[in-house]
Every structure is written in C-alpha cells, then in structure tokens.
Amino acid sequence: MTSITNFDTEKYYLGKLCIRSHNWHRTGKTLRKRSDTHCPECNKCRLPPRKHKPSLEERFWGKVKIAGANDCWEWNAGRFGANGYGSFYKDGKSTTAHRVAYEISTGQSAKKLDVCHKCDNRMCCNPAHLFLGTPAENVADMIAKGRESRGSSRYNAVLNEENVTEIRRRLSFGEKQYLLAKEFNVQPSQICRIWRGTRWKYLLK
Secondary structure, three states: OOOOOOOOOOOEOOOOOOOOOOOOHHOOOOOEOOOOOOOOHHHHHHOEEEOOOOOOHHHHHOEEOOOOOOOOEOOOOOOOOOOOEEEEOOEEEEEEEEHHHHHHHOOOOOOOOOEEEEEOOOOOOOOHHHEEEEEEHHHHHHHHHHOOOOHHHHOOOOOHHHHHHHHHHHHHHOHHHHHHHHHHOHHHHHHHHHHHHHOOHEEEO
C-alpha cells in the first residue's frame, strides 16, 4: 500500500469514511485510489455493489398509480393525516405529493402559490388536473364548489344545525343567552354571535 507520506495526489486521496463503514477506514489514515468504488475491505468481503440510486422522478412516479390521461392518478404512499394530501419526502422535508407532481411535470417551482385540483381529489397527482392559484383563488374555488368546511362538518364543532335553529328560536322569545350557553355547553359569546348572525350565518339564507 502506498505510504501516506509519499503519494501522488492526482492518483490517491486520504480516505475519511468507507461507504460500508469498515472500522479500518474510520480513522481517515488509509489511502485509496481515486478510481476505487470500494475500499480494500469491501473487496475482501465481496459484498454486492450498491443498487442504483433512483432519481427524484423515479422515486416519485413509482408511488403513483398512473391511469388514463383524463383520469385521476392516485397517490399510493404516505399522506398528511387520514384524509389529507399525499406526502412525499423531498429536499430534506415532507411536502404535498401533488405539488411535487406539478413541479416535476412543468419544471417550474410553485413557490408561494397553491397547487389546486380541478378534480377535487386530494390524492390525485395527474398534472392535467393541477393548476396554480393564489391562496385567495384557492379558497374561492373551494367555496364555489361547495367544499368549504362549515357548521357541524367542522372537526371541532360542538353545535349542529338543529341546535343553532333552536337557539335562535328561543332567543327570539327572550330567553337569556347565558342560560342557553350553559345548556348547550358553549360560551355566552358564541350564543351572542349566533344571535347577531356572525356565526352560522349560512343558515339565515
């Protein structure tokens, strides 16, 4: 083996850590040829070469069930929450799968814009179903399609539509707000907002 004190820097370099983590190579005092793919210890143990490292595109599309051009392409891996968007690990962090699908297919970064679905399928990664929009445009599209989470459909809702209708009826007959709040297990301010129409106002239409 070439001496550490006398070697050709164009041909050899001072190793730091073997890709197989062999102990002899951890010290950083062993010289290796620049053309070597494995350290001598790797060659001795004759471990198989490492598999091909898939590209970003290969990793991503391998997790998508690709169908027809106009069909939804379902994401078949992890997701954010039980009913959330698809989750994909990219650049050291998890991001939504449909955003990655848009960026890969267009070659453009979405940056601070939202990647919206035409099909309203959160798990869809078909680039033909995706378009860019501002957060305000995304919310407007959600409301226009009737997908807004409101009323008893909200995850933290205490009241339902029947409760609100009953509260408004009883308030119209002069019942005290604090008594209704105690009965329905909500804050008096919530009863006040219901009466003023700043909460559950869609029931007034």
